[in-house]
Amino acid sequence: MTSPYNMSANTNDASPQEEDSNRIKTRVRQELMDAGAPLLGTKLNAETKYLYKLIHPHEHIRAAVFGYGKDGFAMLAATDRHMIYLDKKPGYANSDEVTYDVVSGITYGRIGPLATITLHTRVGDYALRWVSPKSAQKFLRFIEDHCLEYGSFYTQNTLQV
16 A cells, blocks of 8 residues: 655656646647648747637637737637637737627738738727738638628728739
8 A cells, every 4th residue: 555655656747737738738739730820830939838828628729820910929819709819928928808799800911922910809900910821811711700690790801912
């Protein structure tokens, strides 16, 4: 019989919370890749590493874009429940969670090999530039499809240069 005070046991075993946390991190990273996010963005960026803390247990990421916002690198993630804008810097994270009923439109533009995308809401606008066009198109389609269920909605496409 093993004593509860026996310190020779393996202390590398993860606690239930750590296992849950690791499982959620892995799920979020996989859902980001399935959502069309670039591989580099899902592996290296601080937003990806922090996003799992904002995702609810039964919430799933459907589309995501990474790019440069007003304060540097940021991301927009569309889940089946709401939108998340996340700007993670060393020492702090700036995040906004917006439900789909306040989304009023989305603007997409393409210049050369990169794209820009702006999510317009009643709360404010969330703009990202230097976005992967493939990710942006998937994000645009998801937002349009999801928001059309809530009524009036507009999309503005800009010309390619």
